[in-house]
Amino acid sequence: MNQLQPPDEFPFPFSPYDIQKDFMRNLFLTLEKEQLGIFESPTGTGKSLSLICGALTWLRAHNEHHKAELMRKVQGNENVIDDDDGSDWFTAATKRREEQEQLRRYQQELQVLEKQEQRMQALKERQQVIKRSKVKKIDDEFEELFRDLQEVRENVRRELSSTGGGEMLSPDELMLLLDDYDSDEEEGSKYENEEEDDGCLKIYYCSRTHSQLSQFIREVQKTIFGDDVRVISLASRQNLCVNEVIKKLGNMTLINEKCLDLQRGKKSQATKCESNGTTSKKKCTSSGCPYFQQSAVKNLADQLLLEVQDMEQMVVLGSKIKSCPYYGARYAIKDAQLVVLPYNTLLHKGTREACGIKLKGNVVIVDEAHNLLETISNVHSVIVSHRQLCGAHAQLSQYSRRYETRLSPRNLLHIRQILFFINALIKLLSGGSKAANSLGSNAFSSPSTSSNASQSQIFTVSKFLCDTLTDNLNLFKLVQYIEKSKIAHKLHSFSQHFEGSVGIHHEQKPESSMKSSTSSFLAKMASQKPVQRKAKENVQPAVSEVKKIHEPEAEEEEILLGSPLMQITEFLRALLHCTEDGRVVVNVGSTHRKSSVKYLLLNPASHFHDVVSQCRSVIVAGGTMRPVSEFREQLFLSAGADPSRVHEFSCGHVVPGEQIMPIALTKGPTNVTLDFTYQHRGDPKMLDELGRVLVNTCTVVPGGVVCFLPSYDYEQRVYSHFTNSGVISRLSAKKRVFREPRKSNELDSVLSDYAKTIHLTASNATGITGSLLFSVVGGKMSEGINFSDNLGRCVVMVGLPFPNTHSPELKEKMEFLNKYLPRTDGKPAGSVFYENLCFKAVNQSIGRAIRHRNDYASILLLDHRYCRLSSIQALPEWISRHVHQCVKFGQAFGFLRKFFSDKKAMTAM
Structure with missing residues (x-):
């Protein structure tokens, strides 16, 4: 098939910029060549519209061209089949059969396309007729006429068997029973050999x-x-x-x-049964x-x-x-x-x-893909809490006891295997297993140093299974059983039908032995007899999952939402992956509620392999995709892609360079070096210098100023110091001060008040010139929030938000990358990954301000490390090439004053 070329003009809603035209042309060719694309287009450059118009223009052209090619091939093959090339009869017959088979495939594909087009056209015509005649839509009143024969047969069998002895089950309870599970391979897929129409491209x-x-x-x-x-x-x-x-x-x-x-x-x-003597009527x-x-x-x-x-x-x-x-x-x-x-x-x-x-x-297009690798890891990382394990064990134990005489032996066997696995994890978190005993010497932290300390250890999957004595279980068949039997859903219905297996009780003493309290809990739950709810009783509403921030030690009773067995099933499924791609993290806290076991995915490419190998083309796009090498190496190539398939494209910003003022500042107003490393950022002198920088900045910057800090804890520390030292009072004389809330439901209110203050103070003479917002890198306002125009005339980045180097999960990830990925520019892959985590967060935060072509803003990078060449190169190109490196604050202050005075003069013209 001849390769399509991009059109001279794309159907854009308005006249596109040159960078948008380049974006759409590159996207068109990437899709046509069946490549894997990494596309970077800064926020405010119309990335979404460029993706829409570029991709759908290609889709329309490809569909038209593909249909025309099919028609040509069908006609050509028909003519070839009729010709006799004079070959011997055997060769001619073989060739004719191949050509007929090929013709059949072409005709079938063409028929599917035409049938779909006709159906869509008929739907459109019917819709137009309905609109013109204003005839009300006629609902199809037919009810489903089929019945699940297997379910009915099993219900009848169980009803008959229940009359022989024991308690008669109600119709609702009959639905809670599991079907007979004869073998794992017996049912198979009934439709494996059937060809399904996959629809259109x-x-x-x-x-x-x-x-x-x-x-x-x-x-x-x-x-x-x-x-x-x-x-x-x-x-x-x-x-x-x-x-x-x-x-x-x-x-x-x-x-x-x-x-x-x-x-x-x-x-x-x-089924509702009405008995009358020896006869039985069922309705x-x-x-x-x-x-x-x-x-x-x-x-x-x-x-x-x-x-x-x-x-x-x-x-x-x-x-x-x-x-x-x-x-x-x-x-x-x-x-x-x-x-x-x-x-x-x-x-x-x-x-x-x-x-x-x-x-x-x-074709797959992933927008906002800057955190795609982390997203894949999070999607396939599973954490199971101690409470979920205890809840699942209690529910499943009671379920097994109640229906023990009515479940098949194979069902009971699998249920006991699930209980054995859950119990092994409970022992692990309670200190009663071989793996738990090893925590004392190999844990990353010791509980003896603090009453709130926790012990953490990371295991390979094979060692985890061996130490918990669950390596003799066939996890694949166990997961298959849970999926086919739908036992997790049955268990949820059971827990709703009966009280007594839903609540998790108080922990009496956090310092008491977790092992003994767990044993007593399970014994108590096992001794309870299920109490059936009233038939018309509604499901109790879910309690809030959000605990008070200021009461972290409150041991309130928790109601399990849904079936906890579902989360355990996800954990089992995660253990089936390649053992080298993940680790098991065991966290044993000072109390039950702080204990958990987690599957940590280290290699996200393993779960992206199907997307890369099966799709015609994959596009990952974002406003900031740097470093591009991370997507190329860790995503596409690690997923098995050929390097020749990867295409990279990056465009500049529509905002001219004179409309941004990025400044990397080394020292504050009193010549104190700005060093916000973890060891020095809490120094009172450093906090005082930060206060001076912000006060001076707020005097010359109109509108809104957004100050990003590395964490919520540090934001609290800064705000408390500013309050005690009087900095907040000085800042409030120029701008009203706001703080990013920890609770999501308070975010809209804070943003609304922040914007309202800016709009109200823009035209009054009170002395207040806008708002100052303290935000957190990686928080609710560092992504997805647009501080355009007056809402964000200056973004202040305090320090470099490097993640915690003492995190055992981060250490394991870095060691994994060092082992399996090549060095980059002489640096180990793990170190490069660590630096990338920091600068991706920085780039997302500072990109909140410039949102469109006529916007302007300043960016203030407060830390001496921002003046390094490597740090500047890690910033987006449209910012890095305009960075002013200022050792003295006076120089930076002069740049800010001139920048905003020039913008004010231009606005007045």
């Missing part, structure tokens, strides 16, 4: 948050592609559910499990979510394909036609051309497959 667009995805959808609606490209937005049940009963649960875990419970109830069709009554009717959901899916809609519009439409937007979107994936979804849905294989996302031959 798709572009999967991923971003970090639902709000970013909604913004992307709105950008698509602004372009010409909003009229003819089929776009579907995927989101969580929490965002798309229209069932008010489920939405009231609030917690995502409870929403997911309640939704699945309702579906299982509908599928099983609870099946349908249950389930009223919004999950298959015909209505498919109808909603068709409507979603006809018009580009964001999540809010999908919810409105679903509520209007009484259909589920969550499942409507999943039904529509097959026919969609652009699928918009969150990171986690694509990166987690289980979630990806459950949603019906197929990578083979399609």
Whole structure:
């Protein structure tokens, strides 16, 4: 197939900048050549629109060209088959058969494309007819006519067997029982050999948050592609559910499990029996979510394909036609051309497959990809708390005892294996195992030094299994059993049906033996008899998961949200990965609530391998992608990609150089060297000098000033010192002071007041010239918040936010990189990774200010280490080439004063 060339003009909503044209051309060619692209476009340069117009222009051109090529090949092969080239009969017959098979494939692919086009055209025509005639939509009233025969057969068998002795189970309780599990291989996949139509070529667009995805959808609606490209937005049940009963649960875990419970109830069709002497009449009554009717959901899916809609519009439409937007979107994936979804849905294989996302031959675009490696690691790192382990053990033990006579021997065997594994982890965290005994000599910290200290140790997967005596378990079959039997969901329903296995009780004395208290807890739970709830009793609302910040030692009773066995299943699944790719981190705290076991993924490329190998092309894009080598080496090449497939593109900023003023400052107003290393940043002299810098800066900078500090603890220390020393009073004379809240629900209020103060003080003569906001690097305001125009005329970066070098997880990660990756510029890969963590956080924070072409701002980098060449080169290129290195504060102050006086003069003209 001939390679397509990018068009001279892209269908942009307005006249594009040159850098946007270059971005779209490079994107077009990368997709056409089936390459892996690393694209960097600074915030404010229209990256989202460039991605939309470049990718969808290629998709439209590729589809047209591909269809024309198929038609040409079909016609050409038909003519070739009719020709006789004079070869001997055997060669001719073989060649003819190959050509016929090839022709059949071409014809089949062309037929699928034409059929899909005809279907979409018919849907559009039907929609137009409905709009013109103003005829109300006719709902399909057909109910599902099929019944799960296996479920019914098992329910009948269990009812009959229960009459022979023991307690008669209610219809609701019958649904809690596990199906017979004859073997792990018996069922297999019934559809393995069936060929499925994968639909059309798709572009999967991923971003970090639902709000970013909604913004992307709105950008698509602004372009010409909003009229003819089929776009579907995927989101969580929490965002798309229209069932008010489920939405009231609030917690995502409870929403997911309640939704699945309702579906299982509908599928099983609870049986109601009426006995009359020797005869028995059975009446099946349908249950389930009223919004999950298959015909209505498919109808909603068709409507979603006809018009580009964001999540809010999908919810409105679903509520209007009484259909589920969550499942409507999943039904529509097959026919969609652009699928918009969150990171986690694509990166987690289980979630990806459950949603019906197929990578083979399609395109993946990951936006806001600057933290992609960390995101992959976090998605596949699993932590299980001591409380979750105890809760799962108690629930599963009671479940096993109650239904012991009704469960098959193989079910009981697997349940006991799960209990054995859970009990091994409880012993590990309680000091009763071989691995726990080794913590005393090999732990990273000792509890004897402080009452709040914890012990941590990292194990390889094989050593962890060996030391916990669980290496004799077949973890693969155990995970397979949990998935096929759906025991985690059954256990959740069981815990809702019976009280007594949900609560986790108080810890009496933190200093008491964890081993003895755990044993007594399990003994107490084992002795309890399940008490059935009243039939009409509602599920208790979830308690708040957020504890008071100022009461970290409060040992309140915790209610387990959902089935804790689900988290343990994820931990089991993580242990199945290559042993070299991960480690197990055991944290034994001074109290139960502080103890946990965690699977730590060290090699994110292992989980990105399928994306790289199966997709036609993968694009990772962001405002700051430096260092690019990290994505090239640790993501693409480590995932098995050929180096020739990787294409890198970086463009400048649309903001001219004279509109930014980046300054790297070595000394403060009294010639104190600005050294905010961990050893010196708490020095009162250093804090006093920082106060002087901020006071002087606020006198010349109009509007908003955002000051980023390395951590919440250091922000608290700085603010307390400034309050006691009078700096806050001096700052308040010029700007109203705000602080980043620790609680997410307070963020909007703080930002609103911050912006309101800036707007109100811009036109009065009170002496206050705006706002000062103390923020935290890596916090809620360092990403995704736009401080454009007067909201951010200066960004102050205090120190270099290097992560804690004493973190055992960080040490293990660095050792892993040193072992498996080559040195970069003579430095070990682990050291390079450590520095990159710091500067990626810096670049994200300082990028909050410049948001569009006419914006301007200053950037003040406070630390003598910023004047090093390596530090300057680690900054984005559009900033690094304009950095002013100032040893004396007077020089820096002069630059700031002139910069803002010039901007004020230009504004007045």
